[in-house]
């Protein structure tokens with residue numbers, strides 16, 4: 001097959017053996033950093049549509065299913081335009097194969113947003129090819145044929161052929177360059193509450209997570225890392241575990257010490273008991289107070305400018321109604337339900353890996369490097385992910401397994417304990433936000449400044465920079481700060497990098513979570529200074545009939561913001577746009593008997609065209625709950641160069657009895673779909689914090705919200 | 712580097728007979744081996760999940776004589792005389808009323824916690840077939856779902872309870 005592609009060439013017949021028609025399509029991947037779409041020169045399909053002769057259709061998706069429903073929602077789009085009988089559509093997670101699936105990076109709530117148009121076109125193209133094949137067969141004009149439920153229909157002659165019976169012929173028709181897409185009014189799959197394809201195996205124990213992989217002759221391993229960041233292994237005392245039977249081998253790997261045993265529990269027991277001496281390195285004295293002091297120190301000087309509009313200095317000077325506040329967010333762990341683990345089988349001339357990863361292509365590449373094998377010889381199978389939330393876009397746990405299997409010359413299942421998982425995460429960065437605002441004599445907001453002070457993910461994960469860092473703008477760190485939606489005449493947003501030895505990474509909604517907390521709590525402070533209702537104050541700053549305004553208006557109406565009669569509950573409001581999606585929330589909170597209880601959350605969402613309302617509802621609710629954990633319960637702190645928390649006792653997360661009633665209200669829209677995995681999260685903390693203020697009169701400027709901060 | 716493969720293998724390995732999902736299994740492991748890992752890696756019942764290893768999350772919940780039990784905190788020795796039920800043994804084909812209610816509500820996201828959630832819910836509903844919202848919250852609060860499927864779980868439990876009620880009538 002000729003692999004060179006031109007710009008419009010995104011779908012091809014990949015093969016037609018006796019087993020039906022296989023179409024490969026290439027979906028471009030939009031780079032979040034520069035907003036540019038990589039122009040493909042090589043045809044590397046990342047979604048496959050296989051039409052089988054029995055008229056069933058298999059859709060293989062090169063995106064990782066981590067609970068967000070991508071295995072259901074992406075195929076729904078194809079099925080809609082192709083007019084497939086949904087009940088006969090099967091879906092499958094594609095293994096890592098850059099040649100077949102291109103970049104499989106899953107993250108940034110982009111899976112649908114970046115591929116919506118192409119998926120529709122692909123479905124429509126395949127449909128048209130089926131029509132051409134049938135029209136030829138019947139000797140009728142293609143224009144007289146229609147399709148329904150995986151069949152081509154010729155109404156005039158009352159004839160009908162299944163897609164499955166047309167595969168051979170369809171593969172010979174030229175791929176149409178132009179296809180027409182359905183009018184959204186005709187949609188019968190998109191926009192419907194269709195059940196997820198992965199539900200059944202997740203209810204009977206059959207869904208395969210990487211931890212469930214069993215291989216012949218497999219041994220088990222765990223890894224112990226230096227508890228102090230940057231520490232190195234000095235020695236270990238084998239005699240300290242001499243009473244534990246079943247330990248096979250203990251050896252150093254790049255990231256720590258591998259303990260291989262005949263079962264996981266023996267490996268874990270040995271790992272906990274083994275006397276290990278670490279060279280603690282230079283971070284031994286690091287703690288949360290020092291990190292805070294660093295952030296405070298950094299906050300004093302102006303950083304790299306992220307956005308400048310008008311003249312804030314002048315506006316602030318000329319106002320005698322100024323407000324200043326500093327907001328603070330801690331590090332957060334991902335704590336995916338499935339701790340990091342991976343199964344690897346490194347052999348002389350090939351390597352097989354089963355991994356729950358959001359970045360399979362990268363894992364495969366590095367595994368090739370570790371094993372010294374060509375990339376073609378590294379088979380990487382993406383299993384179901386027991387939660388991702390950004391953690392699994394960094395593959396350190398995959399490399400552990402590959403290294404260990406290479407040494408053992410055997411298949412190895414490598415499992416981290418929850419303690420290792422929590423203490424060796426890539427955390428959401430701690431941050432400080434210095435806010436200033438000015439209100440004029442007519443009670444209008446005239447100036448807004450926001451200084452984000454935080455460790456940089458960009459410059460620690462993506463761009464290798466020599467220490468010490470120069471003042472650089474990490475554009476990710478100001479997401480949601482630089483592009484604040486309110487129409488304020490004078491705006492200044494800057495960023496000061498404050499890196500620490502604590503590893504940082506992408507945590508569900510990334511910096512939007514901290515920036516929205518600062519933005520939206522401060523908006524309430526300003527509303528109060530202007531003597532206005534928080535909703536009215538915001539609406540005044542949003543253009544008429546804008547999507548921002550519509551989402552707030554719908555929220556106010558659904559939640560009954562104006563008529564709410566407080567009783568024991570008090571309400572708070574927030575709005576934030578992230579990942580292309582507009583979200584507004586009202587939280588209702590009561591503070592009594594030393595507890596803060598969130599009773600109810602209303603959430604209005606504009607994510608463009610809704611592919612599957614129940615999946616959107618679940619993603620938004622899930623993101624709110626994840627956000628509430630960070631708003632009310634969990635935080636990561638540091639003492640003596642190590643993380644203080646280690647399991648769900650000291651890093652507790654939201655439980656069912658603490659979960660509010662959540663009402664998600666979706667805006668009806670024909671706009672292109674935008675992300676839904678993350679945008680529900682950022683508004684949750686500020687809505688609750690604003691409600692706590694309404695209930696107690698105490699401003700919340702630090703997360704998580706504790707009762708000590710209120711009384 | 713140390714290489715002491717099964718250096719002590721004769722010391723405390725013992726034969727245990729476990730009754731899992733109505734089948735007898737004889738296995739030779741240490742008496743203090745956690746039931747969780749024996750079920751998963753020795754017997755292949757991988758539907759039971761490891762989440763915390765310390766009784767804090769509920770991902771490893773199975774039934775011992777019908778009672779929801781954390782298998783990470785249960786030794787194989789302790790489990791020997793009980794009837795053990797895992798998610799795989801709840802029904803032949805995923806049609807237990809609670810599994811069905813979960814299916815109807817399309818509860819799982821990543822799915823990792825769901826075996827534990829279902830096992831906890833089944834034993835709770837057996838004890839309390841007509842629960843209030845507060846009963847549900849307090850029965851389920853020891854099972855973490857990091858994806859935040861709690862609202863759907865609540866609905867599914869109510870659905871299962873309603874069905875049970877109408878079946879009893």
Ligand code: FES
Pocket residue numbers: 760761762763764765766767768769770771772781782783784
């Ligand atoms: S793994 Fe047993 S309770 Fe968490």
Ligand code: FES
Pocket residue numbers: 067337386387819820821822823824825855856857858859860
């Ligand atoms: S469904 Fe993912 S942890 Fe519950």
